[in-house]
Amino acid sequence: MMQEWLSLLESPNLRWVLLGSMFLGIASGVIGSFVLLRKESLVGEAMSHAALPGVCLGFLAAGRELPALMIGAAVFGFISLWGIRIIHRNTKLKQDTAIGLILSVFFGLGIVLLTMITNSSAGNKSGLDSYIFGQAASMVQFDVWMMSGIAMLVTAAALLFFKEWKLVIFDPLFAGGLGWKTKTLNSILSFSIVLIVTAGIQAVGIILMSALIITPAIAARYWTDRLGIMVILSALIGAFSGLSGAALSALDGGIPTGPVVVLTATAVFVFSFLFAPGRGKLAQITAYRRFRRRWKKQQAVQALDSVPDTTPSRYAAWQKTLGVENSEARRLWNWLKKNRYLT
Amino acid sequence: MSDALDVQNITVAYQESTVLENAAFSVPQGKLVGIVGPNGAGKSTLLKAVLDLVPKLHGRAVFFGDELKKVRSSIGYVPQRGEVDWDFPTNALDVVTMGRYGHVGLFRRPRKQDREVAFQSLKELGMEDYAKRQIRQLSGGQQQRVFLARAMAQDASLYIMDEPFAGIDAKTERAIIELMQKWKQQNKTIIVVHHDLQTAREYFDWMILLNKQVVAQGPTEEVFTKEKLQQAYGGQLAFLQSAASEETGGLS
Ligand SMILES: Nc1ncnc2c1ncn2[C@@H]1O[C@H](COP(=O)(O)OP(=O)(O)OP(=O)(O)O)[C@@H](O)[C@H]1O
Numbered sequence: 001m002m003q004e005w006l007s008l009l010e011s012p013n014l015r016w017v018l019l020g021s022m023f024l025g026i027a028s029g030v031i032g033s034f035v036l037l038r039k040e041s042l043v044g045e046a047m048s049h050a051a052l053p054g055v056c057l058g059f060l061a062a063g064r065e066l067p068a069l070m071i072g073a074a075v076f077g078f079i080s081l082w083g084i085r086i087i088h089r090n091t092k093l094k095q096d097t098a099i100g101l102i103l104s105v106f107f108g109l110g111i112v113l114l115t116m117i118t119n120s121s122a123g124n125k126s127g128l129d130s131y132i133f134g135q136a137a138s139m140v141q142f143d144v145w146m147m148s149g150i151a152m153l154v155t156a157a158a159l160l161f162f163k164e165w166k167l168v169i170f171d172p173l174f175a176g177g178l179g180w181k182t183k184t185l186n187s188i189l190s191f192s193i194v195l196i197v198t199a200g201i202q203a204v205g206i207i208l209m210s211a212l213i214i215t216p217a218i219a220a221r222y223w224t225d226r227l228g229i230m231v232i233l234s235a236l237i238g239a240f241s242g243l244s245g246a247a248l249s250a251l252d253g254g255i256p257t258g259p260v261v262v263l264t265a266t267a268v269f270v271f272s273f274l275f276a277p278g279r280g281k282l283a284q285i286t287a288y289r290r291f292r293r294r295w296k297k298q299q300a301v302q303a304l305d306s307v308p309d310t311t312p313s314r315y316a317a318w319q320k321t322l323g324v325e326n327s328e329a330r331r332l333w334n335w336l337k338k339n340r341y342l343t
Numbered sequence: 344m345s346d347a348l349d350v351q352n353i354t355v356a357y358q359e360s361t362v363l364e365n366a367a368f369s370v371p372q373g374k375l376v377g378i379v380g381p382n383g384a385g386k387s388t389l390l391k392a393v394l395d396l397v398p399k400l401h402g403r404a405v406f407f408g409d410e411l412k413k414v415r416s417s418i419g420y421v422p423q424r425g426e427v428d429w430d431f432p433t434n435a436l437d438v439v440t441m442g443r444y445g446h447v448g449l450f451r452r453p454r455k456q457d458r459e460v461a462f463q464s465l466k467e468l469g470m471e472d473y474a475k476r477q478i479r480q481l482s483g484g485q486q487q488r489v490f491l492a493r494a495m496a497q498d499a500s501l502y503i504m505d506e507p508f509a510g511i512d513a514k515t516e517r518a519i520i521e522l523m524q525k526w527k528q529q530n531k532t533i534i535v536v537h538h539d540l541q542t543a544r545e546y547f548d549w550m551i552l553l554n555k556q557v558v559a560q561g562p563t564e565e566v567f568t569k570e571k572l573q574q575a576y577g578g579q580l581a582f583l584q585s586a587a588s589e590e591t592g593g594l595s
């Protein structure tokens with residue numbers, strides 16, 4: 001196993017693919033933090049599904065050329081974004097209804113186109129399905145360059161706009177009061193989301209890209225209450241997910257990259273949800289338990305103070321003041337004894 | 344000395360109805376100003392229109408004899424509470440540091456001295472022990488104090504505050520008013536949307552009565568009369584009557 005890995009790493013193409021997938025994961029994690037905080041996780045979901053017909057049309061127009069597929073995906077990403085906004089603004093539908101509508105209509109259209117392509121003679125061996133679930137190992141150097149370039153561009157934008165996006169998402173009115181162009185700043189963020197979804201179509205696959213954007217951010221949120229740290233953690237989790245997905249699918253040519261990426265990110269999320277200090281479930285339960293135990297002991301000592309040691313059947317009087325049942329009373333009494341409160 | 348704020352015939356409409364009609368008033372520098380009027384009178388809308396946060400059908404606002412663009416960094420705006428994301432990964436000190444963003448400039452990071460100014464502002468409002476708290480874990484009054492500290496960190500010469508006293512206890516309110524009076528002595532102008540007629544007369548030395556239009560404006564003792572309040576609050580004044588007559592008994 002280990003040897004297989006090492007020999008794989010000797011292939012220069014694979015090294016590029018791994019590096020590129022890492023950049024993609026970093027950019028997704030960074031942008032995802034802002035998407036999550038803007039409460040637009042579902043918008044990302046819709047956008048990545050809506051890109052499918054774009055990929056198909058790109059294929060019909062130019063064949064299996066990555067730039068064409070990406071342009072198709074980007075165009076449909078924008079159309080879906082714009083569609084959601086128009087529906088939300090001009091009808092009484094809520095945003096999630098608008099998102100569901102756009103997602104299903106475009107994805108349905110995508111499946112129809114995809115079926116047409118795979119049924120046609122040319123499309124038989126189109127390999128289009130690798131754009132749905134991702135096949136990082138199939139990338140050639142040019143593909144990797146495209147993906148890495150976009151990923152770095154988007155990461156750089158996030159670094160540049162860090163303070164601006166933060167305030168515009170947290171308190172748009174105040175940002176407006178400072179004279180900032182809140183609409184423009186929001187549009188640049190939306191544009192970055194479309195770009196990163198598009199960049200991931202070959203490595204991770206169009207559908208699961210939204211998960212690579214959102215899941216690392218959700219996991220990172222458990223560890224910190226500082227945006228800067230959250231973004232860094234999210235980038236690391238994204239990088240780890242991207243890397244492991246690409247590596248595993250390279251190791252076994254049959255495994256698509258996207259699902260592995262998503263499973264890795266989800267595993268990190270579950271771990272964070274359970275074990276993160278402070279916000280994690282376990283930490284919260286134990287903190288509460290510990291506090292309750294300490295509080296009970298305090299109560300026990302106080303109750304003892306109100307029952308002078310001359311009282312006949314002091315234990316019973318004490319238990320009555322404290323108002324707890326027998327087993328717990330005995331436990332607390334023993335604790336008092338052990339800590340010499342009873343002398 | 345030019346007025347801190349000169350509002351010239353501002354009209355604002357949402358969709359198909361006007362919520363503010365030909366509002367015109369001016370506020371001299373160095374005053375603590377109350378804007379008073381019933382719910383839905385257009386107070387928040389007026390502040391937003393003045394700051395170019397909602398489009399105006401007509402009219403304009405002039406600050407210190409200049410247009411808004413030129414004086415942005417000397418205006419501090421405190422929006423009505425609860426319009427932020429309380430679960431955002433940010434703590435009290437971080438929020439107050441946002442008050443420095445206008446000075447820091449686009450694309451730059453806040454410097455150490457900005458953080459120091461922010462911490463001083465927190466301290467001024469008695470919140471330094473909570474600097475590292477996530478903002479959801481603060482009480483309503485503590486949250487409001489954080490946002491006032493942010494305004495303070497802006498070091499503005501004109502403050503525009505939308506109901507800064509909503510949901511805080513009387514003692515904190517008094518402390519904040521005292522702080523505002525201190526700002527006033529430094530010739531800062533503070534405009535505050537306020538709901539409590541009982542305290543309004545005592546707090547403010549200048550008032551604007553608003554109900555879709557400006558009903559009255561000027562020094563408090565001229566504005567705070569029974570007739571004018573009745574005019575602003577219309578039929579709603581019934582339950583306010585006792586408060587108003589108590590407060591204005593000697594005037595009307
Ligand atoms: N975004 C909006 N779209 C449509 N109508 C709005 C919008 N914001 C406010 N309004 C309406 O404009 C009117 C004035 O609202 P505004 O918030 O300015 O009142 P207010 O005086 O601040 O009230 P309150 O004392 O309750 O804060 C109200 O009738 C309100 O329903």
Ligand SMILES: [Mg+2]
Pocket residue numbers: 386387388423505
């Ligand atoms: Mg209001």
